[in-house]
Amino acid sequence: MTQIALVTGGTRGIGKSISLALKNAGFLVAANYAGNDDAARKFSDETGIATFKWSVADPDACAQGIKEVEKELGQVDVLVNNAGITRDGFMHKMSVEGWRAVIETNLGSLFYMTQPVLEGMRSRGYGRVINISSINGQAGQMGQTNYSAAKAGVHGFTKSLAQEVARKGITVNTIAPGYINTDMVAAVPEKVLESIIGKIPVGRLGEADEIAEAVLYLSGPNSGFITGSCLSINGGQHMG
Numbered sequence: 001m002t003q004i005a006l007v008t009g010g011t012r013g014i015g016k017s018i019s020l021a022l023k024n025a026g027f028l029v030a031a032n033y034a035g036n037d038d039a040a041r042k043f044s045d046e047t048g049i050a051t052f053k054w055s056v057a058d059p060d061a062c063a064q065g066i067k068e069v070e071k072e073l074g075q076v077d078v079l080v081n082n083a084g085i086t087r088d089g090f091m092h093k094m095s096v097e098g099w100r101a102v103i104e105t106n107l108g109s110l111f112y113m114t115q116p117v118l119e120g121m122r123s124r125g126y127g128r129v130i131n132i133s134s135i136n137g138q139a140g141q142m143g144q145t146n147y148s149a150a151k152a153g154v155h156g157f158t159k160s161l162a163q164e165v166a167r168k169g170i171t172v173n174t175i176a177p178g179y180i181n182t183d184m185v186a187a188v189p190e191k192v193l194e195s196i197i198g199k200i201p202v203g204r205l206g207e208a209d210e211i212a213e214a215v216l217y218l219s220g221p222n223s224g225f226i227t228g229s230c231l232s233i234n235g236g237q238h239m240g
């Protein structure tokens with residue numbers, strides 16, 4: 001039977017590559033996004049993948065959005081918690097709004113998105129949850145206390161939930177990308193980016209497709225013995 005995959009932030013950047021890789025592998029894919037309707041329309045026209053607009057930082061919107069996905073496509077077998085934002089700034093200048101937006105979008109969303117799909121996965125005895133973290137949640141990064149804290153939280157969430165649902169045939173894993181060639185990294189000032197690339201042993205940024213390949217593997221039936229793990233995909237920049 002065709003499996004259903006839901007990818008948050010699935011219309012641009014890394015999420016777009018993940019949505020496409022899953023579709024090409026035979027999944028029926030729902031791609032969620034927040035507000036960029038033009039990008040979502042273009043993505044949907046190009047790929048034929050259904051798009052669904054809601055903010056993953058809003059618990060009620062997540063519950064409602066997932067209901068719509070399930071009504072249109074069916075119950076979710078694979079959830080990829082990919083949506084994320086940055087609001088960079090040094091701690092002493094960071095606003096409460098900038099703190100909360102990043103924590104809620106990158107970490108709160110894991111609870112809001114995963115809880116509504118978990119009961120179905122438990123009752124079917126199968127599920128895959130893949131959470132996208134970041135090298136900066138592992139190593140820390142100045143100017144990103146909010147983002148690093150949220151992404152570090154993703155690792156704790158993954159390991160705890162993995163233990164709770166392991167006997168139910170559900171795996172929960174984290175992928176921690178390094179610097180990947182997307183709009184998010186395009187926003188980094190050129191000088192800073194040059195210095196970042198200088199610290200990547202393979203000498204280049206990663207590509208979104210390289211993350212999507214790993215998500216695809218963790219989404220499949222052959223990865224059932226991998227749970228609570230973190231796969232770092234960062235060109236050797238951080239090996240902790």
Ligand code: NDP
Nearest residue numbers: 009013014033034035036055056083084134179180182184
């Ligand atoms: P992009 O900025 O290119 O795309 C972000 C996607 O997330 C968009 O589809 C956006 O929707 C969606 N999104 C943002 N906020 C929300 C929200 N509140 N609700 C629903 N969707 C939302 O990001 P990347 O592809 O670069 O990053 C994807 C993930 O990978 C993020 O979690 C990021 O933290 C992580 N990551 C990225 C790295 C990189 O180098 N790029 C490195 C390490 C981790 P819309 O199009 O509507 O704005």
